[in-house]
Amino acid sequence: MRIAFLVAPQGAEQVELTEPWKAASDAGHEPVLVSTKPGKVQAFDHLDKGDTFEVDEVVGETSVNRFGALVLPGGVANPDFLRMDDKAVAFVKDFFAEGKPVAAICHAPWTLVEADVVRGRVLTSWPSLRTDIRNAGGTWVDEQVKICDHGSNQLVTSRKPDDLKAFCDAFLHVFAGEPG
Template structure:
């Protein structure tokens, strides 16, 4: 399965990109780095610059129907930049419209809030997003990982880098079921 990993040009938490990416590769999936601009993205270790990664596809030049699923890595700045980009928000919303699985970790649900896809769903995130998720009609829970099967697709969410093991196991299980 081709899996879109959507990030802004900078601000993604590196471990929240690289750990799920490697897990997808190890499971036989094809991860694709999608961003709002061509070139490279700048990852971070918290507030410190980390590595750069080449963008493979650009939002607006690709579409959700090119992928079997979507992973939204966190970092504080990454989803904040994404939710201000209409094409990125539309790209995310299209995965829900098409019934494709989505996985989001840490601050990434901010992009889901902007895409107006959390209403009626139960999800988790970094604790500071609790009010935003509730105001958008979602139910926030403080759990390592939450799989929500609502409507025509599944949403996997997780709180933070410490939860990456549970996150990758859950999203790989859901994405593999969808691929079958």
């Protein structure tokens, strides 16, 4: 399955991009780096610059129909940039409209809040997002990983880099169509 990894041109938490990418690739999926601009994206290790990664597809030039699932890496700046980009927000919203599974870790649910897709859902995130999630109509829980079946698609969320193993295991099960 082709899996879109949506990140802004800068600010993605590197380990929250590379570990899920490796897990998806090792499971036989095709991870595809999608961003709002062509070229390279600058990842971060907390507040320090990390590596750069080549963009495969640009959000305004691709379609949700080209993918089976979506992964949203965190990082404080990454989802903040994405939620200010109308095409990125529409891209995320379209995964929900099409009933395709979505996985988001750490600060990434900010983009989900902007896309107005958390209402009625139970999810987790970095703790500072709990008020935003609640204000957007979602229920926030402090759990390592949360799988929410709501409507026609599944949403997998996780809190932080320390939860990456559980996050990757959960989204791989969900993306394979297995019960959470």
